[in-house]
Amino acid sequence: MMKIGFIGTGNMGGALASAAARSGEVEVLLANRTKAKAETLAERIGAVVSRNEIIAREADHIFLGVKPQMIVDVLKGIAPALKERKSAPVLISMVTGPDIARIQELAGGDYPVIRIMPNMPAAVGEGVIFYACSGNCDKAQQEAFLRYMAPAGKLFPLAEELHAAGSAVAGCGPAFAAIFLESMADGGVACGLPRASAIQYAAQMMLGTAKMVLETGQHPGVLKDSVCSPAGSTIQGVQTLEKCGMRAAVFDAVTVAYEKNVELKKASD
The missing domain is CATH 1.10.3730.10 (ProC C-terminal domain-like)
Incomplete structure (x- = not known):
């Protein structure tokens, strides 16, 4: 079973982690600056509390759900662990602002990236989730993402340059x-x-x-x-x-x- 990790378990990160856990297809790891918040969510959805560095080393897909002002420090903090891996993970960013190229730059490598723009109804399985993939994100990686995210709602491919418009609506x-x-x-x-x-x-x-x-x-x-x-x-x-x-x-x-x-x-x- 593949592992997916969530760095940041706020409202949106928690909603997507819950949806992924409901899929039954993945093992979910959770890391949050306030550990108690991750522990509460983990108990509710059957996930494992972890740390940023462990997720960076072990997770096949890594969700970045921190606030925009924190993303630089978070990615620079896990960059060494990412670099040590034998196989590159998929970085899934729900952070407002940084595009795919910027996420790769901050992570320190040409990692596959899926940039997503979800909305809050994902918490009840009726969300709208826009996604755009980097060129090196292969079909199998995309299909796995679509399968375990299906319980969150409807997923729509949307060109990265239109994410700002899509987010304004959904x-x-x-x-x-x-x-x-x-x-x-x-x-x-x-x-x-x-x-x-x-x-x-x-x-x-x-x-x-x-x-x-x-x-x-x-x-x-x-x-x-x-x-x-x-x-x-x-x-x-x-x-x-x-x-x-x-x-x-x-x-x-x-x-x-x-x-x-x-x-x-x-x-x-």
Whole structure:
């Protein structure tokens, strides 16, 4: 059974480690600056608590899940152990900013790299995970990654230069969607619904709407039109959303998130 190691077990690292453990195809090693955090996660998912250097020596695939400001020190710290290996591991980076070439440079070798951009719904198996592979990452390595990551959600190949845009939609999007969901629930409360029920209704509505788009292939605009009866309540609500600029606000939220992603990339170069 192949070994995969996670250096950094924050929210995203923990979500992906949990998904990999559920696959039943890998042995999971965990290392975190706060050891207790790794221990709690390891007990929950059946993983092994380890250290950065051990993961660098033993893991076939190594996930880098630390904060951007820590990646330089982490990679330089494990570089000697990586260099001593007989076979090169695959480095899997979920760090915002550094591209594949930069990860290889910091690691001190031409290692196979898979750069990923996951989102938080991976924690419940409904994530979006963009990935791009270095030229020396072979088919078998990619297929193994896709198999053990499948429990996290949907994986989409995406050119590295588009990761900033993809992240602005799928990575930042859960926060935007949560604001809309909360606002829908607030409206329901204003109309007399109990809050817990209003949140549940709004969440299920969003889940069902998204599923309809994915399973029918319909454009969202077609789905919207199918709900809007002439002179009905829905079209009146849509008119209010348009008057208040919801469409423009969401458009702008995605574009400013994209611009920030580009800025972070430039800062890491």
